[in-house]
Amino acid sequence: MANGVLILAELMDGKIAAVTQELVGAAQRLGAGPVSAMLLGSGVEGAASGVTGVEKTYVVDDAALAEYTTDGFTNAAAAVVALADPAIILLGQTNAGRDLGPALSFKLGTAVAMDTTSLEMKDGKLHTTRPAYGGNARAVNGFTSTPAIATVRPKSQDAAEGGSAGVVEKVAFDASGIRTKVVARNVAASEGVRLEDADTVVTGGRGLGGPEGFADIEALAKELGGAVGASRAVADLGWRPVGEQVGLTGKVVSPTLYIAVAVSGASQHMAGCSGSKNIVAINKDPDANIFKASRFGIVGDYKTVLPAFLAAVKKVRAEG
Amino acid sequence: MHIVVLVKQVPDWDIPPSSFKVDEAAKKVVPPQGVAPVTSQFDAIAAEAAMRIKDADATTKVTIMSMGAATARDVIKQGLAMGADEGVLLTDAAFDDLDSYGAATVLSTAVKKLGDVDLVLTGRQAVDWDSGVTPTLIAGMLGAPVITFGKRVAVAGGTVTVERVLPDSLETVEASLPAVVSVSNELGEPRYPKLPQIMAAGKKQVTTWAAGDLGLDAGTLGQKLTLEALYVPVVDTKVEIMAGDTPEEQAMALAKRLQDAKLI
Ligand SMILES: Cc1cc2nc3c(=O)[nH]c(=O)nc-3n(C[C@H](O)[C@H](O)[C@H](O)COP(=O)(O)OP(=O)(O)OC[C@H]3O[C@@H](n4cnc5c(N)ncnc54)[C@H](O)[C@@H]3O)c2cc1C
Ligand SMILES: Nc1ncnc2c1ncn2[C@@H]1O[C@H](COP(=O)(O)O)[C@@H](O)[C@H]1O
Numbered sequence: 001m002a003n004g005v006l007i008l009a010e011l012m013d014g015k016i017a018a019v020t021q022e023l024v025g026a027a028q029r030l031g032a033g034p035v036s037a038m039l040l041g042s043g044v045e046g047a048a049s050g051v052t053g054v055e056k057t058y059v060v061d062d063a064a065l066a067e068y069t070t071d072g073f074t075n076a077a078a079a080v081v082a083l084a085d086p087a088i089i090l091l092g093q094t095n096a097g098r099d100l101g102p103a104l105s106f107k108l109g110t111a112v113a114m115d116t117t118s119l120e121m122k123d124g125k126l127h128t129t130r131p132a133y134g135g136n137a138r139a140v141n142g143f144t145s146t147p148a149i150a151t152v153r154p155k156s157q158d159a160a161e162g163g164s165a166g167v168v169e170k171v172a173f174d175a176s177g178i179r180t181k182v183v184a185r186n187v188a189a190s191e192g193v194r195l196e197d198a199d200t201v202v203t204g205g206r207g208l209g210g211p212e213g214f215a216d217i218e219a220l221a222k223e224l225g226g227a228v229g230a231s232r233a234v235a236d237l238g239w240r241p242v243g244e245q246v247g248l249t250g251k252v253v254s255p256t257l258y259i260a261v262a263v264s265g266a267s268q269h270m271a272g273c274s275g276s277k278n279i280v281a282i283n284k285d286p287d288a289n290i291f292k293a294s295r296f297g298i299v300g301d302y303k304t305v306l307p308a309f310l311a312a313v314k315k316v317r318a319e320g
Numbered sequence: 321m322h323i324v325v326l327v328k329q330v331p332d333w334d335i336p337p338s339s340f341k342v343d344e345a346a347k348k349v350v351p352p353q354g355v356a357p358v359t360s361q362f363d364a365i366a367a368e369a370a371m372r373i374k375d376a377d378a379t380t381k382v383t384i385m386s387m388g389a390a391t392a393r394d395v396i397k398q399g400l401a402m403g404a405d406e407g408v409l410l411t412d413a414a415f416d417d418l419d420s421y422g423a424a425t426v427l428s429t430a431v432k433k434l435g436d437v438d439l440v441l442t443g444r445q446a447v448d449w450d451s452g453v454t455p456t457l458i459a460g461m462l463g464a465p466v467i468t469f470g471k472r473v474a475v476a477g478g479t480v481t482v483e484r485v486l487p488d489s490l491e492t493v494e495a496s497l498p499a500v501v502s503v504s505n506e507l508g509e510p511r512y513p514k515l516p517q518i519m520a521a522g523k524k525q526v527t528t529w530a531a532g533d534l535g536l537d538a539g540t541l542g543q544k545l546t547l548e549a550l551y552v553p554v555v556d557t558k559v560e561i562m563a564g565d566t567p568e569e570q571a572m573a574l575a576k577r578l579q580d581a582k583l584i
Contacts (some may be wrong), residue, residue: 012555069493070456070466102420102453107462111421111544127548132449133349134333134467136340139449140549144542170342179465182479184492184563200547200584224584236505243488249504251487255584267337278583280574281559289337294559296577308571313584316575 002081002146004033005062006058006086009051016050018159018197019092023152024053025227030121032088036166038075038080042066045168053163058084064175067182067265068096074103074177079173079319081108086147088126090119093252103153110145117156126150134248135267135274136220154196155254155275177195187244193227195244200226200257203246203273206233207262208302209265209284216306217261223313229273231263237265262302265290321380321475323370323439324408324431324457327363327399329392330436330448332356340552345552351447354486359395362443364510366503367399369473370441371511374403376474381405383434387415387426393526401513407526408434414531414538422541424457429534431462439480440500444469452502459500467493 005027010017020037027035036056039048045061060076077100081089089104091097093115105112116128126148132139195201202221204214214228221228230240232247246253248268254275261282263269270293273279281290281297282305291297298305325361332355341350351357359367364409367384374380384399386392387410396407410430418426431437440462452468459466472483480499484491485506513521531537560577564570578584 070468098452102456103460103466105421105453107455111419112453113545114453132550133331133340134447134450136337136552137342137349138549138551138553139547142546142548143544144546145544179420180467180493180495182491182493185489186491187489189487203435232505242506243487245487249444257578267328267340268333278581279557280578286561291559291561292337292555293557295557296562296574297559298562298567298574300570302566304567305571308567309574312571313578315572316579317584 002085002087004084004086005030005035005088005090006081006084007035007089008035008091008097008100009037009039009057010092010094011044011047011313014047016047017092019050019094019154021053021159022154022157023090023092024051026152026157027088027090027120028053028160030088030119030126032121032126034131036084036086038077040065040076045170048168049165052165053160054166056169057166058169058171060171060173062173062175064178067185069105069178069180069182070099071178071180073100074107075177076173077104078107080171082148083171085148089147089149091149091151093153097151101149105149108147108149109145110149111143112149112151113141114151115153116150117153119150119152131271135271154251154252193225195227195229196251196253198227198253199245199255200224200259201229201253201255201273201276202226202259202261203229203231203263204234204240204261205231205263208234211239213262213302216302216310220259220306220310220313223310224257226255226257231269261306263290264288265293281307321373321377321433321439322383322437323373323380323398323441324383324385324434324437325363325367325404326369326427326440327367327384327386327395327444328360328443328446328448329357329386329388329395330360330446332358333361333447337423342550342552344549344551347547349363357391359398360443362447362503362505364398365505365507366441366443367402367404368510369404369470369503369507373473373475383408385427385430386410387423396526397521398513400524401518402511403517406524409526409528410534412530414536416543418427418541419543419545420451420453420457421544424454424461425541426534426536427454428458428461428557429536430529431458433529433534439475440498441473442502444502444504455500455502462498462500464498464500465495466500468501468502470501470503473501473503525576
């Protein structure tokens with residue numbers, strides 16, 4: 001009889017990623033039986049003890065999993081599922097989860113709810129809530145098939161704290177069924193604070209008129225020790241790298257302070273930043289949607305407002 | 321080489337959030353008056369990906385396929401105007417409100433019925449439910465590999481090579497054909513058909529298949545994922561707009577407010 005919750009653990013720079021403990025937290029709060037984790041990759045066994053608050057961590061450590069491939073990770077995950085027999089499987093809405101969730105759904109013949117932001121048990125069954133229609137709507141889904149699979153939006157759940165590492169159980173899998181091959185990978189060089197981890201994010205939008213407009217954005221982010229973000233319009237225009245895109249199809253950030261300059265605040269953009277504790281908007285259009293989600297705002301042209309704001313920030317910080 | 325592009329017709333997403341309405345009882349979106357439904361954004365980009373392959377090899381045949389209401393013929397016509405060869409419309413009351421599994425069952429059955437398909441191109445996610453599940457399920461049902469989030473798709477010698485966009489890296493992935501590839505906006509803008517192409521599209525053939533033509537019925541398309549509720553979330557933030565006669569005054573007011581709130 002299927003029971004308990006199995007979560008996908010992921011690594012970031014060799015350590016258990018923040019989203020993993022968020023999944024453990026969500027799984028614990030469901031109260032749907034024992035929580036276990038699966039860690040898939042090559043040379044990952046040593047990191048397994050970094051997952052805490054779980055009874056067991058299944059590890060598939062295989063050279064064939066050195067690169068993420070859909071088939072490799074799906075087959076490895078399915079091998080774990082066959083042993084663990086969970087009622088619920090949770091993955092992060094991450095690079096891996098976005099791809100693996102649907103593939104695992106097919107492999108196990110069960111439904112997946114993508115990019116969920118809240119989960120609850122009703123009459124012993126998982127119900128998930130997810131943004132839909134670009135963030136304009138919320139959809140509540142139920143499952144008629146088991147196990148129920150959901151991917152969970154990063155930063156939407158409080159992380160589990162404390163608890164001890166689970167018993168590690170190694171699982172073997174058949175690596176012969178991998179039909180795609182990763183032939184190259186270019187990792188974008190990153191400097192400064194990582195966007196997803198930054199406590200302050202300064203984002204520029206299309207209203208900046210060109211890449212030059214980002215000079216002041218960068219200066220403000222530097223002054224505040226934060227990271228630079230971009231709207232999709234800006235990334236599509238090639239003004240900023242894709243890695244800086246915040247939103248539905250970009251990164252999800254939830255800093256303490258999110259400053260959006262010349263960003264209209266389309267629902268798909270807000271999908272990536274609405275978890276911010278404080279949103280500040282600078283926009284020349286008083287009716288811009290971004291103001292509806294903001295705590296503080298300035299209506300004005302960034303060309304004059306932004307340099308003045310940078311100077312004002314420096315001044316008040318110097319005066320303490 | 322035969323490419324099938326899957327395009328979905330969706331409500332126009334480019335409307336002010338205030339005109340987005342939901343009928344909670346029916347669990348359906350109420351399309352704003354006078355705004356016609358459109359091709360899902362990434363699906364037009366998938367059609368562009370197909371046309372680029374056809375540009376490189378004119379012997380490539382491109383079929384545009386859509387499952388939906390009779391009006392989905394319009395989005396097929398758009399793909400035909402971009403230069404695709406034929407269209408297939410899958411429409412039947414049994415296809416209404418399917419979950420991803422049901423949709424993938426219908427679409428993959430139709431692809432199988434076409435018979436000689438080498439590559440299926442889709443959008444990364446449909447711009448209504450924003451799921452991004454169907455392409456992978458279709459690949460599973462076709463027994464073909466899937467590569468998601470492509471920004472460049474090239475075919476040569478029975479192999480498809482895809483550059484995948486990931487937020488912090490670019491990955492090049494290969495698979496043997498037949499395969500399914502989903503594409504993302506980084507691929508580039510879809511081409512804009514000119515009037516003669518739009519005229520020519522009117523003469524191209526669009527085949528219509530109903531459930532019976534595919535050997536399917538409502539009973540074989542059961543829901544695995546149920547929709548329990550659909551609603552518009554309430555945002556109750558109240559913005560404080562900084563007063564001031566000059567940008568300097570406004571900027572200083574904001575800096576002070578942020579300092580008071582210990583945010584800077
Ligand atoms: C399925 C889907 C997924 C998407 N995913 C994302 C995503 O992940 N992230 C994302 O950001 N978008 C995403 N989008 C796109 C989104 O819908 C918007 O098109 C985009 O966010 C707009 O970017 P923007 O606000 O920079 O530009 P615009 O909408 O053009 O807004 C520019 C703003 O700048 C203001 N402005 C202009 N000049 C000045 C000035 N001199 N001073 C001050 N203000 C000025 C204007 O008033 C306006 O509000 C997605 C869309 C779809 C359909
Ligand atoms: N009804 C449909 N008709 C044609 N293509 C579809 C349909 N539903 C989904 N697709 C394709 O599958 C992609 C992903 O859809 P989804 O999994 O619903 O987000 C879309 O971008 C389309 O290319």
